[in-house]
Amino acid sequence: MSSTRRQILARTGALGAGIAFTGALSDLFAGTAAAQETGHGGYGPLVPDPDGLLDLPEGFRYRVLSREGDPLRSGEGPVPSNHDGMAALPGRQGRVHLVRNHENRPTARHPVPTIEGLTYDPAGKGGCTALTLDARGRVLSERVAVAGTAVNCAGGPTPWHTWLTCEETEDRAGTNGYTKDHGFIFEVDPADPRRTGAVPLAAMGRFQHEAVAVDPHLGVVYETEDAFLEPFGLFYRFLPKKPLGGIGSLRAGGRLQAMRVPGVPDLSSILETGAVFDGVEWADVPDPLAAGTPTRLQDYGPRGITHAQKLEGCYWGGRCVYFVSSFARSADGSAADHFGQVWRYDPARRRLTLVVVFGPDTDVQLPGESPDNICLAAGGGLMVCEDGNGAQHVFGVTRHGEVYPMARGRQNIGTPAEPEWGEFAGVTFSPDGRTMYVNCYTPGTTFAVTGPWRR
Template sequence: MSVSEPAPRSVPEPAPGSASRRQVLARSGAVAAGIAFTGALGELFAGTAAAQSLGHRGYGPLVPDPDGLLDLPKGFRYRVLSREGEALRSGEGPVPSNHDGMAAFPARRGGVHLVRNHENRAGGRVPVPTVEGLTYDPAGKGGCTALTLDSHDRVLAERVAIAGTAVNCAGGPTPWHTWLTCEETEDRAGTNGYTKDHGFIFEVDPADPHRTGAVPLTAMGRFQHEAIAVDPRRGVVYETEDAFERPFGLFYRFLPEKPLGGTGSLRAGGRLQAMRVPGVPDLSSIQETGAVFDGVEWADVPDPLATGTPVRLQDFGKRGITHAQKLEGCYWGGRSVYFVSSFARSAQGSAADHYGQIWRYEPDRRRLTLVIVFGPDTEVQLPGESPDNICLAPSGGLMVCEDGDGAQHVFGVTRHGEVYPMARNAQNTGTAEAPEYGEFAGVTFSPDGGTMYVNCYTPGTTFAVTGPWRR
């Protein structure tokens, strides 16, 4: 499909007997993103009857897309903004593959700047084209592209925003309207053909990528970065680490020398610290939602550049440090930072098993709370595991990208804790007998809340979804 102003797709009436998949959330006294989930969430959809009732929550059941791209509730439409392999509007090369984290920023005349990660490794399908002044390591295949949209979500421009990086997974926006893109790798120069060390955060200006260039923010650490969130009052940057081997990743905070002020504030350096929860070496050991830990500590990272030893393996003293498997999504809401552990498996080295957790840290109180637990799941075709990218919805709830087995969804969570399906990937990359679907990633909303943007990881596709969003 051409990227040149494709027509929006309308969603027809639902097919008879169409059913949603179920989601299970354990009880929580959650205050998510500054919005209270009133009372305890409770186990919402624990059985077949609950699964059938899911379609009556949210915006109704998902309707099969006759074009086989994106299933949405009745009344919603999508526009394909960009697909991998097609030509960038800039003429710099093809749209790269592996669409991942993304954020939306205001542009002139009601338009939108989108910044999109490409999680390409060495040998990736469609690498990010190298561009003079925007390339960190010519051997790196990852990076970001930037789209400029008008007020009707028509693509005005599409170009490379940073190139020569590696495994750009997630990241996060800053209060001064730049994007921090994160490399989820620890590969050094000489590995996989790289000419420079990787594992850094880079700042990207969506309006003028050459203003920020391709400069690693080395003081923020060199490790398998996943996502970030910025405290807009203090300028503290929180960072998650998605380490693949035991000991698993850490939750970090970066205290910049120049905490706010826009351009150059993060390049001035600062202190990198890792979270220590006294008496809790592994967050997966906590199973009860509502569990609260006061007196959270922060330990200075001995060697943020990991020149000899990966950060998570460094010596943090006799009191140790707190680890967690699959630390992924991270976002700021109200006066707290929230972060996601997608899952934990004891067979892989975690202290206990879970199907996804959302934690809240309150800096003012130095308090950590387990607010949501996902799962368990019993069938591949049912949800309940591996929450990944996450963002605020205009209604005050959350949108959660699923990254598990079987069909892939974007799920909404209302302010009352009700979970509903918002979108389903209809692009089958397998066969009719053994279907496969790429995960969703990078869910975000336009500054006015009127459009949801979301990526399908593979085949790389960026959608703009409009409809009767409830405020």
């Protein structure tokens, strides 16, 4: 991510004032298993790790599943750099398929190895790798799942247990040495990557993708666009010709549309939690491939379209889709400043609601800026990956708004005099809820954390 909570606070003079939120945090769990929350206030203080990798509460333990630069178990090359978005998908006989993004740019130290049949553009350094774990959590295999893509940041799982990996770039062929256009979504089957190959889902649009969420009832796919500078991104939906058709069905095409909230050209202008907008409209994207003009700049008619800065996280809960604007700054061109919004869209009612707003207040412990790294926790509540300067944490947040530390990174990538720690990313839970998986972005490290989650 390009900016951090602490950096923003320092620039605005609010460092020490901290981050808090307004709104009903319990709204984020509507219709999900997290409504059965049993934990209260966390699991106690973090215990320093004698091995200097990951501090956890007493009773919890970790295993390192994979580290950047080590050999892939497939023998295809070294484990790639920049571990980012991730999902844990169920396999046969209790196995878990862990699919992991690598947000690699042309300068990546360890690119995703190019593999015949799994490579889109040989000049692309990003992609995904997949680990298969047995029922006891032991790594059975680790291999390339898709290669030759670029800046694979986030994505989302499908109801048929594949992963949609998103390129957070819109570089064209000829830029940065690329031989093909980038800015697409690719489907990845971690159980058998060759079933999906390296085929861009072109009808789903070419832009700076961040995350997706699939409506498990209708098959509509919602997509966020992470545009940091003006003109800001849009919130999209994709209406597939073959909804919920399983592996490969999204290749059949469909219609890409952008959200229009009548009378609201910029979502950052809305800062009152509980604000409701009925009659949300969807406008067809004139050119989803953005052959001449980026999708967010295309002509949507005299009524325009609705923009927002830093649209990132996206997930489905109950009968609604939730999406996040990580922050907005008027200095960048936004209508107002905030440190994070969470919006809920109800398709049946065509209703958009602002459920949570983060902003400077009094609680220095609350993870506030960039609340895109959201994962529903096993025992209820959320897990949030921190992205900032100084110490890096995974925080838990209960349905009642209590914040507690779950993990702290200990791998110093700076110097003894000026230490730095890599951010966390890709937090996710195993299908049975017994294991939390999380990445350290750099040095790329994938952890499996077990312990008394349902205490």
